[in-house]
Amino acid sequence: MHSILPFLLAMVAAVVLLEMWATKLKIAYPILLVVAGLLVSFIPGLPVVKINPDLIFFIFLPPLLFEAAWTISFKEMKKWWRIIGSFAFLVVFFTALSVALITSHYIPTFTLALGFLLGGIVSPPDAVSTGAITKFVKIPKSIAAILEGESLLNDASSLIIFRFAMIAVGTGHFVWQEATLSFLWMVIGGAGIGLLVGWVFVQAHKLLPTDASSDVALTLIEPYFMYWIAEQLHASGVLAVVSGGLFMSARRLVFLNSASRIQGYSVWESFIFILNGIVFLIIGLGLPEIVSGLHAEGIPLSTAIGYSLLVTVTLIAARIISSYAAMIATLIFRPSVAPRASSPKMRFIMPLLLGWTGMRGVVSLAAALAIPVTLVNGMAFPHRNLILFITFVVILLTLVVQGLTLPYFIKRTWGLNEVFKTESEEETRRKMKQGLKQHVYEFLKNKYDNELNGHAGMEKFLKHWEERTKASDDSWMNEKTKVIFVELLEIQRQYLTELNKDPKIDEEIIRQQLYQLDLEEERLRII
Structure with a gap:
C-alpha cells in the first residue's frame, strides 16, 4: 500500500x-x-x-x-x-x-x-x-x-x-x-x-x-x-x-x-x-x-x-x-x-x-x-x-x-x-436577460407598489432591477428587502423554467443563468 x-x-x-x-x-x-x-x-x-x-x-x-x-x-x-x-x-x-x-x-x-x-x-x-x-x-x-x-x-x-x-x-x-x-x-x-x-x-x-x-x-x-x-x-x-x-x-x-x-x-x-x-x-x-x-x-x-x-x-x-x-x-x-x-x-x-x-x-x-x-x-x-x-x-x-x-x-x-437555423448565443442571452429584467420589474410594481413609494431601500431595490446595476454597498439590504430579494430570485427561476420550454432556447444558457442566480442567493446570505 x-x-x-x-x-x-x-x-x-x-x-x-x-x-x-x-x-x-x-x-x-x-x-x-x-x-x-x-x-x-x-x-x-x-x-x-x-x-x-x-x-x-x-x-x-x-x-x-x-x-x-x-x-x-x-x-x-x-x-x-x-x-x-x-x-x-x-x-x-x-x-x-x-x-x-x-x-x-x-x-x-x-x-x-x-x-x-x-x-x-x-x-x-x-x-x-x-x-x-x-x-x-x-x-x-x-x-x-x-x-x-x-x-x-x-x-x-x-x-x-x-x-x-x-x-x-x-x-x-x-x-x-x-x-x-x-x-x-x-x-x-x-x-x-x-x-x-x-x-x-x-x-x-x-x-x-x-x-x-x-x-x-x-x-x-x-x-x-x-x-x-x-x-x-x-x-x-x-x-x-x-x-x-x-x-x-x-x-x-x-x-x-x-x-x-x-x-x-x-x-x-x-x-x-x-x-x-x-x-x-x-x-x-x-x-x-x-x-x-x-x-x-x-x-x-x-x-x-x-x-x-x-x-x-x-x-x-x-x-x-x-x-x-x-x-x-x-x-x-x-x-x-x-x-x-x-x-x-x-x-x-x-x-x-x-x-x-x-x-x-x-x-x-x-x-x-x-x-x-x-x-x-x-x-x-x-x-x-x-x-x-x-x-x-x-x-x-x-x-x-x-x-x-x-x-x-x-x-x-x-x-x-x-446547418441548424438557430440564433446566436449572444442574441439568446440578450433576450433572456431583457425578459428577466422586465419580468422582475413588473412583479415588483404589481406586488409591492404601495411599499415602493417613500421607502429609500425599496426605491433602491426597484432601481437595481430597472437599471441592472449594483449598489456600491449593501447597507440598504435590510431583512425586509432580503426576503423580497430571495423571492425575486425564485421568480426568476420560475421564469427561466418556463422559458426553457421554448425549443429554440439552448438549455445550457438557461442553466448558466440559473447558476448565476444561485451565486446571487449565496452572496445574499453573507450580507
Missing part, C-alpha cells in the same frame, strides 16, 4: 499537469494522457497498475454516467431522439455485427461470439474525448446534443451486447427466446429501477434536514446505489444510472438549495476530471503488459497490430456508413425532422462529421478489463489478451488519429454552424 499510494498520487498530479499542457496546446487532454501513460509505462521499476475486473464497472461507470445524465440537455435529447436513438442502438448493433463478421473471418479460431464480445466493447464512442476535442472548436449545439445523448445511451446498448456475448462464450450456446426476455428485463427493469431509486433519493433530500455538504455526499453515493441494485436484480445498471440521473437532474431545483447546487457542481467537476484522467492514463500504462500477454500466447506483435488496424478501420467505416444511412432514411421517411442545411454540400458533410466523432475511451476500456481471466469451468478465457490489445490500440488510434484531425475537419466546415 505504501509503495502504490505515492504512485497513485503521482498519477493525479500528472493528470492535472497534462491537462494544463493540453489546454495550452489546444488539444484534447485524453490524447496526451494516453500517450504519456504509454511512455511512462516503459520506465523500469514502476508498479504494475492492475484493477480487479469484477470492480472496474462499479468503480468508474456509475459516477461517469450519472454526471453525464446531469449535464446533458434533456430538452435537446427529446428534440433529436430519433437520431440519438438510431445511433445509440441501431448503429451500435450494426458496428458490433460488422466487427463480429470481420474478426471471425480473418482471425483464426476467433468465433462469432468472441467477435460480438469485441464488437460490444469497442462500439460505443466516448463522450469525454469528443467533449474535450470540441472544447477548442465551435460546433452547433444540436450536434453536440446528439453526440452527448448518443454517448449516454450507447453505453447501455453496447454493454448489453457485451453481456450476452459473454454468456455465449462461456456456455457455448445462445438461446434467442431467453435472450429476448432477458434483454427486455434489462432495459425495462433497469430504467424502472433507476427511476424508483432516483425518486427515493429525491424524497430523502427533501425530507431529511440536509445541508450542502450532506447533499453533495448523497449525490456521490446515489449512482453506486442505482447501479448495484439494478445489477443485483439482473437488470441493466447502466440504464438504471442514466434514467435515475435524468430523473433527478430534471428536479434539481426542487430538492437541492442554491448552496448544494453550487458546491455539488464544483465537487463533481473535479471528481469526474480525476476519474477520467486516471482511466486514460491506465489505457497507456496497461499496453506493455498486454503485449507481454500476447507473447505468452505466441501471437506476433505485428499480427496483433494488423488485427487492431483492421478493427479500427471497420469501426470508422461502419459509423460513417451508418451516419449516411440514417440521413437518407430520415430524408425519405421523415423529411420534416431532417436538419435544415444551408446547402447540399453541408447536408453531405454533416454525416461525415458525425461519423468521424467515434473516438473510443472509458467505457471500452472498462468493458475490456472486465473480461475474466478464466471461464466458469476454469479454462483460460479465449483470446483475452488479443481482445485487450485490440481494444487498447483502437482507443489509442481513434484518440490520436480522429482526435487530432477532428478540429481540422470542423474548422474546414465552418459553415456547419448554419
Whole structure:
C-alpha cells in the first residue's frame, strides 16, 4: 500500500499537469494522457497498475454516467431522439455485427461470439474525448446534443451486447427466446429501477434536514446505489444510472438549495476530471503488459497490430456508413425532422462529421478489463489478451488519429454552424436577460407598489432591477428587502423554467443563468 499510494498520487498530479499542457496546446487532454501513460509505462521499476475486473464497472461507470445524465440537455435529447436513438442502438448493433463478421473471418479460431464480445466493447464512442476535442472548436449545439445523448445511451446498448456475448462464450450456446426476455428485463427493469431509486433519493433530500455538504455526499453515493441494485436484480445498471440521473437532474431545483447546487457542481467537476484522467492514463500504462500477454500466447506483435488496424478501420467505416444511412432514411421517411442545411454540400458533410466523432475511451476500456481471466469451468478465457490489445490500440488510434484531425475537419466546415437555423448565443442571452429584467420589474410594481413609494431601500431595490446595476454597498439590504430579494430570485427561476420550454432556447444558457442566480442567493446570505 505504501509503495502504490505515492504512485497513485503521482498519477493525479500528472493528470492535472497534462491537462494544463493540453489546454495550452489546444488539444484534447485524453490524447496526451494516453500517450504519456504509454511512455511512462516503459520506465523500469514502476508498479504494475492492475484493477480487479469484477470492480472496474462499479468503480468508474456509475459516477461517469450519472454526471453525464446531469449535464446533458434533456430538452435537446427529446428534440433529436430519433437520431440519438438510431445511433445509440441501431448503429451500435450494426458496428458490433460488422466487427463480429470481420474478426471471425480473418482471425483464426476467433468465433462469432468472441467477435460480438469485441464488437460490444469497442462500439460505443466516448463522450469525454469528443467533449474535450470540441472544447477548442465551435460546433452547433444540436450536434453536440446528439453526440452527448448518443454517448449516454450507447453505453447501455453496447454493454448489453457485451453481456450476452459473454454468456455465449462461456456456455457455448445462445438461446434467442431467453435472450429476448432477458434483454427486455434489462432495459425495462433497469430504467424502472433507476427511476424508483432516483425518486427515493429525491424524497430523502427533501425530507431529511440536509445541508450542502450532506447533499453533495448523497449525490456521490446515489449512482453506486442505482447501479448495484439494478445489477443485483439482473437488470441493466447502466440504464438504471442514466434514467435515475435524468430523473433527478430534471428536479434539481426542487430538492437541492442554491448552496448544494453550487458546491455539488464544483465537487463533481473535479471528481469526474480525476476519474477520467486516471482511466486514460491506465489505457497507456496497461499496453506493455498486454503485449507481454500476447507473447505468452505466441501471437506476433505485428499480427496483433494488423488485427487492431483492421478493427479500427471497420469501426470508422461502419459509423460513417451508418451516419449516411440514417440521413437518407430520415430524408425519405421523415423529411420534416431532417436538419435544415444551408446547402447540399453541408447536408453531405454533416454525416461525415458525425461519423468521424467515434473516438473510443472509458467505457471500452472498462468493458475490456472486465473480461475474466478464466471461464466458469476454469479454462483460460479465449483470446483475452488479443481482445485487450485490440481494444487498447483502437482507443489509442481513434484518440490520436480522429482526435487530432477532428478540429481540422470542423474548422474546414465552418459553415456547419448554419446547418441548424438557430440564433446566436449572444442574441439568446440578450433576450433572456431583457425578459428577466422586465419580468422582475413588473412583479415588483404589481406586488409591492404601495411599499415602493417613500421607502429609500425599496426605491433602491426597484432601481437595481430597472437599471441592472449594483449598489456600491449593501447597507440598504435590510431583512425586509432580503426576503423580497430571495423571492425575486425564485421568480426568476420560475421564469427561466418556463422559458426553457421554448425549443429554440439552448438549455445550457438557461442553466448558466440559473447558476448565476444561485451565486446571487449565496452572496445574499453573507450580507
